[in-house]
Structure formats: C-alpha cells, structure tokens
Amino acid sequence: MSAPYSPPAEDRPTPDLPTRDKVRLLWNYARPHKRILIVGLLLGLLGTAAELVTPLVTKQVLDGLEVDASLRGPVTLLAVLLVAGAVIGLVQAILLGTLAERIILAARTGMVRHLLRTKVTELGTRSAGEMVTRVTSDTMLIREATTSSIVNAVNGAVGLVGALVLMAYLDLVLLATTLGVIVLVGILAALLMPRLAKAQQEAQEEIGALGGRLEGVLRALRTVKAARAEARETRRISGHAERSAERSIRAVRIEAWAWTITGGGINLAIMLILGVGAYRVAAGDMTVTTLVAFLLYAFQLMMPVMLLTMSMTAIQSGLAAAARIGEIDAMLTEQDAPGATAAAAVPRGAATTTTTLELRDVRFRYSPESAPALDGVSLSIPRHGHTAIVGPSGAGKTTVFSLLLKFLQPQQGEILLDGRPFADWTLADLRSRIAYVEQDTPLVPGTLRENLGYANPGATDDDLWAALGTVRLADRVRGLERGLDTELSPTTMSGGERQRVALARALVRDAELLLLDEATAQLDGLSEAAVAEGIRRQAATGAVVTIAHRLSTVIDADQIVLLEAGRVRAVGTHEELLGADELYRELVAALRIATPDRAPDAVTTA
Numbered sequence: 111m112s113a114p115y116s117p118p119a120e121d122r123p124t125p126d127l128p129t130r131d132k133v134r135l136l137w138n139y140a141r142p143h144k145r146i147l148i149v150g151l152l153l154g155l156l157g158t159a160a161e162l163v164t165p166l167v168t169k170q171v172l173d174g175l176e177v178d179a180s181l182r183g184p185v186t187l188l189a190v191l192l193v194a195g196a197v198i199g200l201v202q203a204i205l206l207g208t209l210a211e212r213i214i215l216a217a218r219t220g221m222v223r224h225l226l227r228t229k230v231t232e233l234g235t236r237s238a239g240e241m242v243t244r245v246t247s248d249t250m251l252i253r254e255a256t257t258s259s260i261v262n263a264v265n266g267a268v269g270l271v272g273a274l275v276l277m278a279y280l281d282l283v284l285l286a287t288t289l290g291v292i293v294l295v296g297i298l299a300a301l302l303m304p305r306l307a308k309a310q311q312e313a314q315e316e317i318g319a320l321g322g323r324l325e326g327v328l329r330a331l332r333t334v335k336a337a338r339a340e341a342r343e344t345r346r347i348s349g350h351a352e353r354s355a356e357r358s359i360r361a362v363r364i365e366a367w368a369w370t371i372t373g374g375g376i377n378l379a380i381m382l383i384l385g386v387g388a389y390r391v392a393a394g395d396m397t398v399t400t401l402v403a404f405l406l407y408a409f410q411l412m413m414p415v416m417l418l419t420m421s422m423t424a425i426q427s428g429l430a431a432a433a434r435i436g437e438i439d440a441m442l443t444e445q446d447a448p449g450a451t452a453a454a455a456v457p458r459g460a461a462t463t464t465t466t467l468e469l470r471d472v473r474f475r476y477s478p479e480s481a482p483a484l485d486g487v488s489l490s491i492p493r494h495g496h497t498a499i500v501g502p503s504g505a506g507k508t509t510v511f512s513l514l515l516k517f518l519q520p521q522q523g524e525i526l527l528d529g530r531p532f533a534d535w536t537l538a539d540l541r542s543r544i545a546y547v548e549q550d551t552p553l554v555p556g557t558l559r560e561n562l563g564y565a566n567p568g569a570t571d572d573d574l575w576a577a578l579g580t581v582r583l584a585d586r587v588r589g590l591e592r593g594l595d596t597e598l599s600p601t602t603m604s605g606g607e608r609q610r611v612a613l614a615r616a617l618v619r620d621a622e623l624l625l626l627d628e629a630t631a632q633l634d635g636l637s638e639a640a641v642a643e644g645i646r647r648q649a650a651t652g653a654v655v656t657i658a659h660r661l662s663t664v665i666d667a668d669q670i671v672l673l674e675a676g677r678v679r680a681v682g683t684h685e686e687l688l689g690a691d692e693l694y695r696e697l698v699a700a701l702r703i704a705t706p707d708r709a710p711d712a713v714t715t716a
C-alpha cells in the first residue's frame with residue numbers, strides 16, 4: 111500500500127491553479143502558432159471526413175456487388191479515400207511534431223529569460239535544481255498538450271459525432287444500443303481523469319524536489335562527504351524518486367484502466383450491435399450491407415474514442431506541468447517592481463556632488479512580519495576612497511549592498527546616486543556604474559577569459575592581464591596549460607583565487623563604484639595583499655565599498671561604517687572608532703584573533 115502523499119519537505123507545494131488558468135497558460139504557448147494549428151486541425155478534419163465516408167462507400171461497393179452494377183467508380187473512390195487518409199496523416203504528423211518542438215523551444219527560452227530577470231528575493235525560496243527541472247523536464251509535458259492533443263481532441267469529437275450521425279442515418283435502433291455503451295464509457299473515463307491529473311502532478315513535483323535536493327547536495331558535496339552523509343543523502347534523494355515512481359505507477363494504472371474501459375466498451379458495443387443487428391436482419395428490418403456498414407462505423411468509433419482518451423490524458427499531464435511552469439511566469443521580475451523603471455536615462459557626467467551614494471533614513475524589512483533588517487540607515491559614500499561596512503552577523507550589511515544594487519527596494523527612505531534619487535535611474539544605467547564582487551559564488555560558468563571580461567566584453571587581453579597582475583594572479587594563469595582559455599569549475603581554483611578572479615573582473619570593468627563582499631574564508635597572505643592592492647587602486651580613482659571581514663581591509667579603509675541591528679552605530683576611521691566604540695573594539699579583537707599574523711601595530715598600540 112502506498113503512503114499518503116505529502117509534499118516534498120524542502121519545497122513549497124505548487125499552488126493548485128484553477129483549470130481555466132492552466133488552459134490559458136497552455137494556450138499562450140500555442141497561440142503564436144495558431145495558424146499552423148488551424149492547418150493541422152483542417153488536415154485532421156479532412157482525414158476524419160475521409161474515414162467517415164469510407165464505410166458508406168464500402169456499402170456502395172457491397173450493394174453494387176449484389177446487383178452486379180459497375181464497381182469502377184466506388185472502388186476508385188475507396189482507393190482515393192484510403193490514400194488521401196494516409197497522406198493527410200503523414201503531413202499532419204510532421205507538421206504537428208515540428209510545431210511541438212517550436213513550442214517547447216519558446217517555452218524554455220521564455221522561462222530562462224523570465225528566470226534571469228526575476229527579482230533575487232523571488233528566487234530565494236526556490237532551489238536552482240528545482241527551477242532546472244521545470245525548464246528541462248516539465249516543458250516536455252506541454253508538447254503534446256499544446257499541439258497534437260488539441261488536434262486529436264477536436265478530431266476525436268468530430269469523428270465521434272460524425273460517426274454517430276451516420277450511424278443514425280443507417281439504423282436508429284442500433285444507434286441507441288451503441289450510445290448506451292458510449293455514455294457508460296464516458297462516465298467512467300470522466301471519473302478517472304481528475305485522479306490521473308493529480309497523480310501526474312504529484313509525480314512531477316517529486317521530480318522537481320529531487321532536482322532541487324540533488325543540486326544542493328552536489329554543491330555541498332565536500333560537506334556531505336566529510337559528514338559521511340552520502341548514504342543518508344542518497345536515501346533522501348532516492349526517496350523523491352521512489353515517491354515520483356509511485357505516483358507515476360498510479361498514473362499508469364489509471365491510464366491502463368482508461369484504455370481497458372475504452373477498448374472493452376467498444377468490444378461490448380460491437381457484440382451488442384452484432385446481436386441486435388443479426389436479429390433485425392433475420393426479421394427483415396435491415397439489410398446485411400447496412401449491418402456491415404454499421405459495424406464498420408462501430409469499429410471506426412474505436413479511433414475517435416481512443417483519440418479522445420489519449421488526448422485527454424496528454425492534456426491532463428500538460429495542465430499539471432502548466433501549473434509548475436506558470437509559477438515561474440508569475441514570479442515578479444525586476445522590471446515589475448514598483449519604481450524599477452526610470453522616466454529617462456540619466457546622462458553620464460551629470461554628477462556634481464562629492465558624494466556618490468547616499469542613503470537617507472532607509473528602512474527595509476524582508477516581510478511585513480519580520481523585524482526590520484535596516485531601521486533608519488543614513489550614510490554617505492564619498493566619490494573617492496574606501497568605505498568599509500562592518501558589524502555583527504545579521505546587522506544588515508548584505509542588505510545594504512542589495513539595496514545599492516537595486517536587488518531590493520527600501521520601503522521607506524531614499525537612496526541617491528550622484529545626487530539623484532534611485533527612481534531616476536534605469537536598472538541598466540545604475541548597474542553600469544557599479545562593479546560587484548559577491549562573496550560565495552563569484553565565478554560564472556565558462557573560461558577564465560569569459561569570467562574576466564564578463565562585465566566588460568570589449569576588454570582586450572592586455573586589460574585582462576593587467577587586472578590579473580594587480581590581484582597577483584598573472585603568474586598562476588601563465589602557468590596554466592590553456593592560460594586565459596582555461597575552463598573554470600568550482601574545483602579549478604582555490605577559494606582565495608576565485609575571489610581574486612572576481613576582483614580582477616571588477617577591475618577590468620573600471621566602474622566608478624566597486625562593491626566588494628569580502629570572502630569570510632581565511633585568505634593567505636598573498637591573496638589578502640592582492641585584494642588590498644586591488645581595493646587601493648580602485649579607491650584612488652573611484653569609490654570602493656567593502657563588507658569587510660579582514661582586519662587589513664578594515665584598517666586601510668578611509669571610512670568605516672559600523673552597523674548594529676539594522677542601524678548605523680558609528681562612523682569614523684579605524685583609530686577614531688577604536689578609541690570611541692566598545693562594539694568596534696570587540697569586532698576588531700575578533701578579527702585579530704582570526705588573522706593573528708596580520709595584526710598591524712596600529713591595532714595593538716591604539
């Protein structure tokens with residue numbers, strides 16, 4: 111017996127969208143190709159028409175045989191109908207198959223575009239692996255639902271109604287017998303379909319959760335191995351696979367029942383038609399050829415009924431996938447955020463202030479229920495020089511950076527760049543002024559060259575080597591077999607080297623503002639000196655703001671901002687704060703313990 115379904119633990123369950131919304135979503139993917147879809151439908155209808163006429167023409171041939179009439183016309187027509195049916199089927203399959211691939215391509219491209227424009231906070235609660243599963247695997251499920259299934263459903267319905275009308279034309283009593291069975295089959299199928307959709311959606315959700323967990327575990331593989339948790343994680347990940355398989359097996363069983371009921375219903379209908387028909391022929395109420403033609407229609411019913419069953423199954427799984435794909439579509443992009451777009455681009459060189467960035471009484475909370483992450487922060491970043499932001503964990507340092515990059519927007523207060531409110535700046539303009547080095551994952555997939563020129567694709571090799579020289583990586587890179595063309599992976603370089611590559615990338619940008627979230631990991635003396643050199647160079651011509659975790663960075667800063675619980679507790683130079691602020695002294699003492707051999711005299715003598 112299978113366990114009752116519980117949604118994947120580390121994931122929000124997909125909200126159950128109303129069917130209307132899911133259908134709209136699927137239709138949005140099909141709509142740009144509606145002409146091809148209409149051609150497919152028309153071809154399908156032609157094929158259905160050819161099939162519907164075939165038994166009548168067959169009857170004509172048989173009737174002709176009985177009375178010895180010329181068979182040339184009806185036999186030719188029969189041959190034409192059969193060939194036309196085959197050709198139409200072939201063209202339709204190629205057309206709809208191609209369309210399905212185009213739709214998947216459009217869906218994937220659209221999803222990737224949307225994901226990369228999504229606000230970082232929107233993505234925060236979802237794992238990357240789960241998103242990957244939606245783009246790669248869930249999209250496969252909409253291919254049939256948006257193409258051949260629509261055509262099949264329409265053809266199935268038209269074929270069914272058409273056959274029934276022609277059966278009515280042949281014999282009403284036999285039609286009544288057939289209809290009884292069809293209604294029975296329809297009711298049973300209608301009962302099964304919602305259960306099928308539910309099982310398919312649950313199976314897909316488990317696969318999404320598997321993707322999410324596997325991606326996270328592979329990312330933290332060293333931690334997993336060090337904790338000897340491989341078996342535990344394997345069980346956890348396989349658990350998702352097992353539950354997905356369980357739900358899929360349930361779906362397969364429901365599908366098998368649907369097919370059995372359909373096939374059985376048709377067989378039952380044929381037996382009843384044969385019985386009732388034979389009785390009526392014997393009674394002289396109908397001819398044998400009419401019974402044969404009716405039976406042909408009964409056999410033919412198999413096709414529309416099967417088409418309907420198949421297309422309903424595919425549409426159900428497409429709708430289940432649509433709910434998961436729709437969730438990505440519903441994520442807020444940066445462009446959707448209020449104030450994300452500016453009225454007009456701010457011209458370069460318009461700056462007149464000595465302050466490049468200014469926060470005025472900025473307040474921000476991540477959710478209405480949570481405590482403020484920033485609670486009235488005001489600070490100025492001079493156009494030149496180095497500002498270090500320090501403070502205990504959770505003080506709000508990263509939140510300040512997120513606001514400066516407009517990943518987040520303050521609920522109250524104002525941020526100004528070059529004396530102009532952020533609202534005046536387009537996202538692109540704002541970010542073109544800022545180079546950013548993040549703490550944990552500063553490398554992007556690709557070669558070293560791509561990484562260094564990432565924010566400045568026009569940079570020459572000389573620019574790249576100069577930046578590498580500043581962060582003291584040039585010799586290391588020259589020693590690599592493929593030099594700048596070395597593919598980077600998380601294991602190609604050490605943590606300190608990765609940070610230095612990221613810093614070199616920021617230097618290649620030569621932006622007016624450098625935001626550097628220092629790695630908390632202990633860097634060796636060389637790395638530390640290289641980072642310090644990079645900061646010094648950049649601070650000579652522009653503004654550098656660091657979230658400082660190293661004593662050397664803090665001491666060298668021109669201005670230190672001490673944050674505590676979302677407020678600015680103190681601002682000053684290292685010496686000023688050391689003399690005036692107890693919390694700062696504690697922080698510095700902690701940094702000194704963390705980097706004992708780097709503690710300069712200034713600290714010990716202050």
Ligand SMILES: Nc1ncnc2c1ncn2[C@@H]1O[C@H](COP(=O)(O)OP(=O)(O)OP(=O)(O)O)[C@@H](O)[C@H]1O
Pocket residue numbers: 231234476477480482483501502503504505506507508509510
């Ligand atoms: N995405 C988020 N959702 C909800 N709360 C958050 C989020 N990010 C940060 N917070 C909360 O906001 C507060 C400030 O966090 P922030 O990351 O800015 O601190 P920090 O000074 O950078 O800390 P650390 O030095 O540990 O990185 C903390 O209480 C934190 O728990």
